[in-house]
Amino acid sequence: MGEFDLIAHYFKRPARRSPLGVGDDCALLAPAAGMQLAVSSDMLVEGRHFLSTVDTARLGHKALAVNLSDLAACGAKPLAFTLALALPAVDEAWLAGFSRGMFALAEAHDCELVGGDTTRGPLNICITVFGEVPAGAALLRSGARPGDELWVSGTLGDARLALEVFRGTLDLPAELFAMARMRMEQPTPRVALGLALRGIASAAADVSDGLLGDLGHILRASGVGATVDADAATGCIDLLAHPVAASADLPLALLRTCALSGGDDYELVFTAPAAAHASVLQAGRDAQTRVRCIGRIDATPGLRIVDAQGAPLDQHFSSFDHFSA
Amino acid sequence: MGEFDLIAHYFKRPARRSPLGVGDDCALLAPAAGMQLAVSSDMLVEGRHFLSTVDTARLGHKALAVNLSDLAACGAKPLAFTLALALPAVDEAWLAGFSRGMFALAEAHDCELVGGDTTRGPLNICITVFGEVPAGAALLRSGARPGDELWVSGTLGDARLALEVFRGTLDLPAELFAMARMRMEQPTPRVALGLALRGIASAAADVSDGLLGDLGHILRASGVGATVDADAATGCIDLLAHPVAASADLPLALLRTCALSGGDDYELVFTAPAAAHASVLQAGRDAQTRVRCIGRIDATPGLRIVDAQGAPLDQHFSSFDHFSA
Numbered sequence: 225m226g227e228f229d230l231i232a233h234y235f236k237r238p239a240r241r242s243p244l245g246v247g248d249d250c251a252l253l254a255p256a257a258g259m260q261l262a263v264s265s266d267m268l269v270e271g272r273h274f275l276s277t278v279d280t281a282r283l284g285h286k287a288l289a290v291n292l293s294d295l296a297a298c299g300a301k302p303l304a305f306t307l308a309l310a311l312p313a314v315d316e317a318w319l320a321g322f323s324r325g326m327f328a329l330a331e332a333h334d335c336e337l338v339g340g341d342t343t344r345g346p347l348n349i350c351i352t353v354f355g356e357v358p359a360g361a362a363l364l365r366s367g368a369r370p371g372d373e374l375w376v377s378g379t380l381g382d383a384r385l386a387l388e389v390f391r392g393t394l395d396l397p398a399e400l401f402a403m404a405r406m407r408m409e410q411p412t413p414r415v416a417l418g419l420a421l422r423g424i425a426s427a428a429a430d431v432s433d434g435l436l437g438d439l440g441h442i443l444r445a446s447g448v449g450a451t452v453d454a455d456a457a458t459g460c461i462d463l464l465a466h467p468v469a470a471s472a473d474l475p476l477a478l479l480r481t482c483a484l485s486g487g488d489d490y491e492l493v494f495t496a497p498a499a500a501h502a503s504v505l506q507a508g509r510d511a512q513t514r515v516r517c518i519g520r521i522d523a524t525p526g527l528r529i530v531d532a533q534g535a536p537l538d539q540h541f542s543s544f545d546h547f548s549a
Numbered sequence: 550m551g552e553f554d555l556i557a558h559y560f561k562r563p564a565r566r567s568p569l570g571v572g573d574d575c576a577l578l579a580p581a582a583g584m585q586l587a588v589s590s591d592m593l594v595e596g597r598h599f600l601s602t603v604d605t606a607r608l609g610h611k612a613l614a615v616n617l618s619d620l621a622a623c624g625a626k627p628l629a630f631t632l633a634l635a636l637p638a639v640d641e642a643w644l645a646g647f648s649r650g651m652f653a654l655a656e657a658h659d660c661e662l663v664g665g666d667t668t669r670g671p672l673n674i675c676i677t678v679f680g681e682v683p684a685g686a687a688l689l690r691s692g693a694r695p696g697d698e699l700w701v702s703g704t705l706g707d708a709r710l711a712l713e714v715f716r717g718t719l720d721l722p723a724e725l726f727a728m729a730r731m732r733m734e735q736p737t738p739r740v741a742l743g744l745a746l747r748g749i750a751s752a753a754a755d756v757s758d759g760l761l762g763d764l765g766h767i768l769r770a771s772g773v774g775a776t777v778d779a780d781a782a783t784g785c786i787d788l789l790a791h792p793v794a795a796s797a798d799l800p801l802a803l804l805r806t807c808a809l810s811g812g813d814d815y816e817l818v819f820t821a822p823a824a825a826h827a828s829v830l831q832a833g834r835d836a837q838t839r840v841r842c843i844g845r846i847d848a849t850p851g852l853r854i855v856d857a858q859g860a861p862l863d864q865h866f867s868s869f870d871h872f873s874a
Binding site: 243244248249251252253255257260262263264265266267269271272273295298300304306307308310338339340341343344346348352359362365430445 | 568569573574575576577578579580582585586587588589590591592594595596597598619620622623625629631632633634635663664665666668669670671673675677679680682684687689690691753754755770
């Protein structure tokens with residue numbers, strides 16, 4: 225099967241909403257009047273962003289999910305995406321699984337594939353996603369103000385715990401590993417929460433490289449500092465809620481590392497004025513997504529990590545960096 | 550130097566026109582009222598789309614040029630692009646050259662880098678480009694009609710001749726190789742011509758996989774056939790105009806192959822009603838780009854290749870396909 229047959233078979237679906245989809249030199253998007261277009265690109269490389277053994281449908285899901293997570297962080301509604309794919313060879317089983325997982329998530333978010341590219345090369349998946357947001361309403365990294373509360377959605381650290389098991393540095397009971405692995409391989413982009421937080425959150429970012437690293441982007445962009453309750457963040461680890469977790473006897477330092485700088489969470493870290501506390505909780509209920517207050521924004525620059533009693537932690541955390549990690 | 554420093558140093562430029570550029574979870578684009586956004590993605594892989602020995606500034610130019618060529622084929626005005634880059638390691642000399650070549654072309658087209666991604670992995674360059682076109686004015690592949698004239702811009706085949714020299718299957722005098730190599734390594738996207746052809750051309754595509762292959766997309770999308778004058782197409786080879794060319798004694802069959810199915814030309818193949826002949830020539834003059842009529846569109850499906858006297862050629866031509874070539 226040649227390149228063009230491949231594209232047609234696995235990736236060509238009729239455009240429903242865009243004026244022109246797959247099959248011309250360009251796709252055409254028509255944002256509604258008064259709307260801005262939010263754009264984000266993420267590139268996934270085998271061995272770095274996913275293991276070669278991952279289920280291909282889960283990989284298709286994740287490749288799109290990490291991009292939708294960027295739209296969520298801006299409060300943008302997903303519209304469309306392009307897919308550029310380098311494959312070592314034509315592997316129909318791979319393509320069938322990948323496209324199934326990708327389209328299932330795309331359809332759940334009414335986000336259509338409008339174009340892209342396929343070529344031969346070391347496996348590489350590059351998705352560029354487009355969303356719509358009313359002019360001036362996008363959630364930015366730069367809006368955090370001293371006194372704001374610091375929030376995080378969903379679960380933190382589970383993906384990193386799964387990675388440690390794959391790396392052979394950690395043993396987990398089978399039930400916990402299954403939970404953690406799902407978080408690593410099939411993250412849930414918080415699109416509904418991002419939309420619900422428009423007009424409420426003062427700043428937001430998605431947690432892809434680790435909570436502290438991505439919070440750092442907000443702090444630098446906003447010119448502020450923050451105090452983070454490490455115990456509240458560690459309490460976001462999903463598998464700790466499982467009955468088996470107590471007997472697994474996971475070291476606290478490891479749990480804190482996974483929650484605070486684990487990476488691959490695809491949750492939202494965001495800030496909101498303290499007066500909006502109830503509105504944030506309501507946004508979480510509306511979006512059916514757990515939100516937790518894990519700290520506050522300070523006028524003093526820098527990041528202060530404390531325990532539940534407010535005592536400073538001396539543990540060191542490093543955020544994920546694709547060139548130094 | 551870490552990932553974020555890298556991005557900041559080589560790729561972060563202030564957004565001039567877009568509401569939000571590099572440095573947030575998403576970039577924001579604000580198309581003008583009544584405008585549609587044309588979008589295209591191209592992925593370039595080392596060893597397939599470029600040689601590992603290529604000058605990095607030329608590679609930066611080419612990576613963006615092949616994307617701008619897609620905008621040109623739609624008659625869209627370049628606005629912005631994202632860059633996703635996988636690099637085996639941080640190589641500052643590489644990044645300095647690549648970004649210099651890329652930004653030089655970007656600035657020439659007033660097209661700004663608004664976001665992207667960098668990661669470690671086998672060298673892979675994925676650019677997604679955005680252009681603006683009035684609603685309904687985009688040049689599509691589907692508009693060719695029987696009786697239309699078939700046109701091509703600029704030069705054909707030179708890039709393929711250079712590739713054959715690199716492959717060791719052809720010797721060229723140094724002056725000719727230098728010309729051909731420039732066409733291969735620094736193609737000129739026909740953006741001005743694409744804009745000038747709005748309202749004149751009935752269909753257009755860019756020639757990236759070879760003239761006949763890309764013309765084939767127009768024919769299928771339009772439900773028509775075509776007759777192509779192979780001698781007129783071969784006459785588009787730029788280096789044949791060089792005084793040294795006559796003594797190089799290049800075989801006619803090779804020249805025809807390079808012109809008709811060479812690939813990597815980044816010219817426009819387009820159709821226009823015969824009554825618009827003078828308007829097409831004027832568009833070429835306005836865009837300072839040579840345009841040549843090389844055939845006509847027929848109601849009968851299929852592709853007929855003839856010589857200057859109209860006699861059918863029995864030479865076989867195959868278009869480029871990344872998985873079967």
